[in-house]
Amino acid sequence: MSPFTIALICIAAILVLAPGIYFGIRFLAKMINSSSARDARDIHAQVYDALLKLKENEGGYLYQNVFVSALYGKVVLIDLLYVGKHGIYVFQIDYHSGRIRGGDNLNTWSTDKGNDSNEMDFYNPFVQNETNLLALEETIGHRELLRNIIIFPNADITDVDSRHVYTLKNLNTMFSVLPSSNLDNDMVNRLADEIQRFVDHPARSLEQHAQIRKQEEDAVAQGVCPLCGGTLLMRVSTHTGRKFWGCSNFPNCMFRKDL
Numbered sequence: 001m002s003p004f005t006i007a008l009i010c011i012a013a014i015l016v017l018a019p020g021i022y023f024g025i026r027f028l029a030k031m032i033n034s035s036s037a038r039d040a041r042d043i044h045a046q047v048y049d050a051l052l053k054l055k056e057n058e059g060g061y062l063y064q065n066v067f068v069s070a071l072y073g074k075v076v077l078i079d080l081l082y083v084g085k086h087g088i089y090v091f092q093i094d095y096h097s098g099r100i101r102g103g104d105n106l107n108t109w110s111t112d113k114g115n116d117s118n119e120m121d122f123y124n125p126f127v128q129n130e131t132n133l134l135a136l137e138e139t140i141g142h143r144e145l146l147r148n149i150i151i152f153p154n155a156d157i158t159d160v161d162s163r164h165v166y167t168l169k170n171l172n173t174m175f176s177v178l179p180s181s182n183l184d185n186d187m188v189n190r191l192a193d194e195i196q197r198f199v200d201h202p203a204r205s206l207e208q209h210a211q212i213r214k215q216e217e218d219a220v221a222q223g224v225c226p227l228c229g230g231t232l233l234m235r236v237s238t239h240t241g242r243k244f245w246g247c248s249n250f251p252n253c254m255f256r257k258d259l
């Protein structure tokens with residue numbers, strides 16, 4: 001075979017393979033782009049399934065995406081809510097991964113897996129979920145039955161000092177670890193009826209929720225804290241050096257918006 005023939009064969013091979021490689025790369029890029037939103041949905045579904053198993057053993061009721069109207073016309077979204085003989089468990093899924101450091105009484109938590117694989121800090125997730133508990137307390141009462149639970153589905157929580165933090169792996173130990181009430185069936189059913197009214201109108205609530213989100217964005221654009229009406233101040237994270245909007249009423253108000 002002459003060098004010329006070999007070159008010709010090479011060129012032909014490249015022409016045949018190039019479109020395949022081009023579309024293959026585009027397909028992969030598309031998959032990677034859409035994977036984070038899908039991952040969040042998958043993880044939410046995994047947590048739901050794990051809680052469903054618990055519920056099958058323990059009885060009670062499990063709800064997801066519960067919109068509750070709170071003070072000042074705010075609507076809060078509760079990721080997952082369980083009502084049973086042990087009490088009312090208000091779950092918030094936290095998607096931070098890596099090795100989490102934090103504790104019940106620490107304002108700032110951190111993970112070793114930030115966006116640029118640097119350490120990244122974030123506010124104590126219990127404080128944010130507390131807003132959801134307050135909304136429930138305002139609407140159905142029973143503060144003493146409400147449990148604030150954070151689930152880091154796939155993180156390492158060995159450095160977190162709290163009994164109210166779980167992962168997918170140890171979620172099944174929750175009812176044996178936490179102090180629990182012993183409610184009778186009548187009480188559980190009555191609580192479930194109360195909560196059902198927030199689950200019945202997802203469409204209206206979704207609309208309300210979108211409206212609230214818009215109001216929050218408008219407030220931030222005007223430099224006003226959407227939670228308390230305080231002034232937004234530019235802060236710099238001592239851990240990561242990143243800039244964010246914080247509230248002038250910190251630490252009473254934990255509003256935070258990354259820039």
Ligand SMILES: [Zn+2]
Pocket residue numbers: 225226227228229230247248249250253254255
């Ligand atoms: Zn504020």
